[in-house]
Amino acid sequence: MAAPQFEVPKLTGNIEVPAVKEGASAHVRSYPANAVIQESIGFPGGAAPGELVEGWHDKAISKMGDLLGRYRSLQVFMDACVHCGACTDKCHYFLGTGDPKNMPVARQDLMRSVYRRHFTFAGKYFPSLVGAKDLTKEVLDDWYAYYYQCSECRRCSVYCPYGIDTAEVTMAGREILDTVGYGQKYTNEIIGKLHKIGNNLGLPGPALLDTLEGMEEDMLDATGVAVKLPLDVAGVEVLLVTPSADFFAEPHVESLMGYAKVFHAAGISWTLSTTASEAGNFGIFIGSYENMRRAAMRIREAALELGVKRIVVGECGHAWRVAYSFWNTLIGVGAGGEDPFSIELQKQLDPRYPAPQHICEFTLDLIKQGKLKFDKSLNDHRVVTFHDSCNVARGSRMGDIPGGQFIIPREVIKAVVNNYHDMAEETIGEGTYCCGGGGGILTDDLLEIRVKGALPRMEAFNNEVQENKVNFLALICAICKSQFTKVVPFYGFDMSMVGGVHQLVSTAILLENKEEE
Amino acid sequence: MSFLTVLYACIFYAATAMLVGGLAVKINRYARTPAPLKIPTTPAPTTTGGVVFRMAREVALFESLFKSNKWIWLFGWLFHVSLLLVTLRHLRYFTDPVWFWVVWAQPFGKYAGFAMVAGLGGLWARRFLVDRVRYISTPSDHLMLVLLLGIGLSGLGMSFVAHTDIVAVKEFFLGLMVFDLHPLPADPVLLVHLSLVALLMVIFPISKLLHAPGIFFSPTRNQTDDSRERRHIAPWATKFDVGSGSKSK
Numbered sequence: 111m112a113a114p115q116f117e118v119p120k121l122t123g124n125i126e127v128p129a130v131k132e133g134a135s136a137h138v139r140s141y142p143a144n145a146v147i148q149e150s151i152g153f154p155g156g157a158a159p160g161e162l163v164e165g166w167h168d169k170a171i172s173k174m175g176d177l178l179g180r181y182r183s184l185q186v187f188m189d190a191c192v193h194c195g196a197c198t199d200k201c202h203y204f205l206g207t208g209d210p211k212n213m214p215v216a217r218q219d220l221m222r223s224v225y226r227r228h229f230t231f232a233g234k235y236f237p238s239l240v241g242a243k244d245l246t247k248e249v250l251d252d253w254y255a256y257y258y259q260c261s262e263c264r265r266c267s268v269y270c271p272y273g274i275d276t277a278e279v280t281m282a283g284r285e286i287l288d289t290v291g292y293g294q295k296y297t298n299e300i301i302g303k304l305h306k307i308g309n310n311l312g313l314p315g316p317a318l319l320d321t322l323e324g325m326e327e328d329m330l331d332a333t334g335v336a337v338k339l340p341l342d343v344a345g346v347e348v349l350l351v352t353p354s355a356d357f358f359a360e361p362h363v364e365s366l367m368g369y370a371k372v373f374h375a376a377g378i379s380w381t382l383s384t385t386a387s388e389a390g391n392f393g394i395f396i397g398s399y400e401n402m403r404r405a406a407m408r409i410r411e412a413a414l415e416l417g418v419k420r421i422v423v424g425e426c427g428h429a430w431r432v433a434y435s436f437w438n439t440l441i442g443v444g445a446g447g448e449d450p451f452s453i454e455l456q457k458q459l460d461p462r463y464p465a466p467q468h469i470c471e472f473t474l475d476l477i478k479q480g481k482l483k484f485d486k487s488l489n490d491h492r493v494v495t496f497h498d499s500c501n502v503a504r505g506s507r508m509g510d511i512p513g514g515q516f517i518i519p520r521e522v523i524k525a526v527v528n529n530y531h532d533m534a535e536e537t538i539g540e541g542t543y544c545c546g547g548g549g550g551i552l553t554d555d556l557l558e559i560r561v562k563g564a565l566p567r568m569e570a571f572n573n574e575v576q577e578n579k580v581n582f583l584a585l586i587c588a589i590c591k592s593q594f595t596k597v598v599p600f601y602g603f604d605m606s607m608v609g610g611v612h613q614l615v616s617t618a619i620l621l622e623n624k625e626e627e
Numbered sequence: 628m629s630f631l632t633v634l635y636a637c638i639f640y641a642a643t644a645m646l647v648g649g650l651a652v653k654i655n656r657y658a659r660t661p662a663p664l665k666i667p668t669t670p671a672p673t674t675t676g677g678v679v680f681r682m683a684r685e686v687a688l689f690e691s692l693f694k695s696n697k698w699i700w701l702f703g704w705l706f707h708v709s710l711l712l713v714t715l716r717h718l719r720y721f722t723d724p725v726w727f728w729v730v731w732a733q734p735f736g737k738y739a740g741f742a743m744v745a746g747l748g749g750l751w752a753r754r755f756l757v758d759r760v761r762y763i764s765t766p767s768d769h770l771m772l773v774l775l776l777g778i779g780l781s782g783l784g785m786s787f788v789a790h791t792d793i794v795a796v797k798e799f800f801l802g803l804m805v806f807d808l809h810p811l812p813a814d815p816v817l818l819v820h821l822s823l824v825a826l827l828m829v830i831f832p833i834s835k836l837l838h839a840p841g842i843f844f845s846p847t848r849n850q851t852d853d854s855r856e857r858r859h860i861a862p863w864a865t866k867f868d869v870g871s872g873s874k875s876k
Contacts, residue, residue, distance in 0.1 A: 130758045180863060182660040183846045189653070190841030193768050194703065195753065195760040196695035210762045219763070231833045232767070240834075241765035267668045269695035271685070271703075272838055273847035275666065399663065403867055435665045435854045439864070447858035451868040464855045504668055507852055512677075513670035540670060541694075 116558045118600045119206060123573060125537070125566045127199040128208035135209040135562070139255050140555045143293035150302035151401055156291035160254070166290040167245055171228050173289040174221075174282070177397075178229065183278040188225045190272045191215060197266040197276075202543050203259050206562030211256045214266035214276040220252055221283050250292060257283040258294055259559050262395065262549035263500035268540050280549070281397025288396055296553035301392045304405055309354035309388035318384055321357050329367055335621040337367070337374045340381040344416045348373070348380035350469075351389040351409055351433075352424025353588035361609040362591055365425050368612030371619050372473050376481045380422075386412035389429035390588065394436075395550035403440045406432065410441040410455065419460040422467050425610050427499035427587030428548065433466045434506035464510075470519045470586060471508045473615060477525050484618040489527040492582040494614065495574050496520055496532065497567065497594075498542035499587035513539075519586055519611055526618040531578040537570040547593025560593060561600045568601045575603070584611050632811045635821060636803055642828040649832025650840060657844040663861035671852035678851050685848060698753065706746030706775075712739035713782070720797045721804065737786060744779040747772055767834065774823055781820035791817045 145155025154163045163169065178185045197214035199205070204212040211217060219241065226233025226242035233242030243249060262277035287293065303312040313321075322339040329337045340346070350373075356366040373380045386409045393402030413421055421443060423433045438444030442452030443465050459465050476482050496519060502508075508518045516539050524530055537543050546563030574580040583598075585591050585608065595605040672678050684690045689707075692700045716736025719725045751772045754764045785791045791814040802809040811817075830836065843849065860868075 127759075130762050132762075179660060180663065180861075182657060182662040182844060183666060185660050186657055186841045186844045186846075189835070189837040190845065192835045192838050193760075193763045193765070194692070194699055194750075195757065195763065196692055196699055198759040198763065200695070210759065213759060213763065215763050232830075236767075238766065239770070240767045264668060267847050269691055271689055271692040271695075272842045273668060273685075273691065273845040275668065275847050278666070399864065400867075438854050438858050439664055439860050442858065442868075444855045444858060446856055449858075449865075449868060452858055466855075505666070507669055507671075510673075512673060512852065515669065540668075 116561070118561055119565045121569055121572045121601060123569070125205060125569050128205065130210045131208035132210060135203070135207040135212065135259060135559060136255055138259060138556060138559045140258050140553055141295040142254070143295045143298045145291075147295060147298045147302055148288070148291060148293050151298055151305065151398070153288040153293055153298075154291045155293075159295065160292055162247065162250070163291040166250075170245055170250070170286050170290050171224075173286045174225065175229070177282045177285065178225075181278065181282070183275060184282050187218065187272075187274045187278060188222055188229075191218060191222065191274055194271065196269050196271060197274075200266045200269050201260075201276075202263075202265070202546060202566045203261075203559060203563045206546070206565040207559070211252070212259055214270075214274075217256055217260060217276055218274065218279045220249070220256060221279055224249060250287065250290070253283050254287055254292055254294075257287065258550065258556065259563075260549060261500070261544045261546065261551050261563065263544035264504040265500065265541065265544065268504060277549070278397075281394070284395070284550075285397040288398070293396070294550060296555070297392050297395050297550040301396070301401055301405065304388055304390075304392070308385050308408060310390050310392065311354045311358060313354060313357065313387065315384040318357060318382075318387055322382070325363065325367060329370070333621055335374070335623050337370050337621065339366070339370050340379075342384055342416070343379075343381040346379040346381045346416070346418060348378060348420045348422050349386070349409075349413050349416055349418040350380055350382055350422050350424060351386055351429075351466075352382070352469075353390045353426040353429060354388045355588040355592060356424055357387070359588075359592060361595065361606075361613060362425075362588055364613035364616055365610030366612075368610065368614075368616030368619070369424060369469055371616055371621060372476065372482065372612070374624065375483070375619055375621055376476045377624060381416060381418070383412040383416060385415075389423050389426045389433065391429060391432040392550065394428055394432055402432065402436065406437055406440045409437070410443060413443070413455065414458065417458065419458070420463050420467060421459070421465055422469055422472050424469050425586040425588060425591075425612060427501035427589060428505075429588075430468055430586075431501035431505035434468070434508075437466060468508045468518075470522050470611060473612070474518050474522050474525075477522065483620040484526050484615075485620055486526055486528050486618055488618045489614055490529070492527060492614070493529040493531065493578060493580045494523060494527050494582045494584050495530070495571065495580045496523055496538070496584045496611075497545065497571075497590060498538050499585065499590050500542060500544045500548060502586060503540055503542045516540075519584075522611055523584055523614060526614050531574055531580055533570040533574050537566065543567040543570065545587070545590040545593040546597065548587075548589050552589050552593055557596075561597050564593070564597045564601070568598070571603075572601065581607055582614075583608050584614060585609065586611050628808055629810060629813070631813055631818075632799070632808055635799075635811050635818075636808055638822070638825045639803060642825040646828040646831050653832055653837060654840050657840065661861035661863060662846040662850065663864050665850055665852070665854040665859050666846050667850040667852045668847040669852060671850070673852050675851060678849060682843065682849060685842065698749070702746045702749030702753070704746075705742050706750065709739040709743035709746060712736045713743060720793070720800050723797075723801055740779055740783045740786065744776060744783065747776050747779060751776070771834065771836075774827055778820060778823045778827065781816050781823065784816050785820065789814075789816055
């Protein structure tokens with residue numbers, strides 16, 4: 111690996127709050143999107159990447175007004191902050207960089223100062239008193255820098271006395287930037303690929319089929335059992351929607367094989383879909399309801415077309431948030447809808463199971479029914495800890511009790527491994543630190559902020575490595591997997607220490623050859 | 628009737644109108660703006676009862692702030708609870724006969740003034756002493772604390788140092804409520820106290836003091852976590868459903 115162009119933080123054994131260093135990460139900016147990328151997802155593009163469209167000032171202000179009227183969260187959050195400081199030491203990007211604009215309140219203030227100037231009495235008449243600012247190109251440049259140094263992990267919202275969620279502000283900021291042609295290349299290109307080809311990696315159907323066949327052969331060689339990875343099979347029980355990284359990237363594929371083995375061992379028919387070959391939904395990252403809905407719609411259509419009874423979502427954090435929290439709203443997957451749109455789907459899906467269901471819920475349910483057999487000692491070379499992915503921990507749930515998302519993955523892990531240790535309590539569960547790569551940050555042009563943002567998680571992980579000889583960081587998010595494999599070497603760890611929960615399941619599960627029915 | 632009495636009567640009528648009218652406008656806007664997506668911060672309650680309980684804990688105990696920072700919690704909670712006690716005590720100036728529980732709260736309210744000032748002092752000190760909090764503080768953040776400290780100190784001054792003619796003050800406010808003016812004592816400490824209170828009422832609906840109604844409308848705290856059980860859809864979003872893969876209405 112080439113030497114990084116920035117200083118990698120040293121692990122000290124403690125998560126320390128740095129002194130404020132103004133402008134410390136102002137230079138960290140991702141590549142802006144060009145006009146073609148912008149237009150492919152319904153936004154305008156400027157003359158050159160990052161150049162604003164004509165009339166940008168009024169367009170941006172009018173978009174802000176539109177969003178304030180559309181989202182109660184944004185309207186309330188713009189007004190309710192008292193600058194108490196409760197969030198100032200909660201963001202992993204502030205802890206990693208010391209740049210004060212990475213403190214959640216200051217990140218919000220980038221927008222709040224413009225909101226005050228244009229939408230409030232105090233800001234119109236006493237701007238300097240309340241920190242109100244006109245919207246200038248420099249302000250938008252600041253937005254672009256710092257709204258793309260936020261992983262929308264929502265850790266700050268847990269600690270805010272008013273529940274102010276910076277992710278909502280970041281999303282609005284990015285949507286306004288997109289509206290004036292100042293989009294981010296990484297996220298917007300991926301959304302475009304998803305709309306055009308069906309998944310974030312831009313994998314066409316034949317390539318997908320080829321990959322799956324290759325993996326079936328690998329599993330046959332390794333286990334002697336013919337575990338299948340079905341694609342586009344109609345009339346089966348389960349449609350599995352998983353992040354497309356599971357088809358190609360390491361260690362993601364290990365989890366995909368884990369899911370396949372679970373389905374095989376439980377004897378439940380299932381399929382993947384070429385048109386719904388992506389659980390990830392980057393529409394959420396740019397706050398675009400329309401793009402998010404359009405991306406989710408493929409899943410609804412595939413479910414109807416294939417006639418499945420259940421929809422299960424693979425290991426992906428923000429995908430699970432969109433699926434669990436938003437699919438019912440966006441595409442009627444879930445119960446309780448009384449409109450023709452959702453009734454159509456409810457008639458087809460099996461009401462005994464929640465829709466959608468997380469793969470960990472699915473697997474644990476089978477474990478509890480005694481349908482899966484494991485040899486835990488096959489994982490004895492591993493000492494495991496679990497990272498609660500932010501979108502799962504703070505934006506969604508599993509099971510039927512609050513906090514089920516903290517219990518269920520750990521129960522799955524404990525059913526398949528003998529050696530398990532949790533990281534320090536304040537760094538997991540609802541207070542979990544983000545991997546540093548979520549929310550549209552997972553691009554090489556933002557490597558510096560990714561490495562620095564991972565610092566708090568790395569401290570907690572390192573403490574477990576030192577004290578309990580932990581050598582495996584178990585994950586249920588594709589972005590966490592990609593981020594950590596890239597970032598842990600900067601902190602002196604081997605990337606093979608990173609892997610999925612179903613990778614552990616895959617190692618320990620005992621399989622039999624099943625006759626095709 | 629003295630000019631002073633008429634002036635303060637006008638000030639309080641205007642301040643009350645601005646407080647009530649301004650809050651009504653803001654609350655109306657919060658209530659009318661849709662919350663298109665389910666965004667409760669987890670672990671979130673799955674029932675309405677659970678949400679009410681969660682909100683009650685937030686409002687009464689500042690639960691999230693407690694998790695966040697013990698110093699801010701201590702000063703913030705001390706200030707707010709003291710302010711509540713002091714305000715309850717002040718009801719005696721607006722009711723005749725005085726309700727029994729206001730009489731009961733009187734001694735607590737009287738000494739809570741000190742705790743209120745102490746809480747405000749702690750919060751203000753943080754704005755100078757903690758570099759992160761110093762960075763985020765605007766002039767209005769400081770002025771708001773100065774205003775509240777001024778109200779607290781002038782009030783304490785009247786309770787413990789230079790008493791004002793409280794019987795006349797009460798007659799003034801009781802009269803104000805039925806549009807029957809009674810003379811207001813021309814006591815400088817009282818006039819400062821009342822002016823600052825009127826100023827607080829005026830800026831309430833145009834300032835960060837909107838956190839008081841805002842907390843009740845915060846979707847991350849007031850939504851039930853039942854997105855798989857109930858379809859939640861905003862009026863502006865329903866239009867997308869029409870004609871996209873299913874029968875339109």
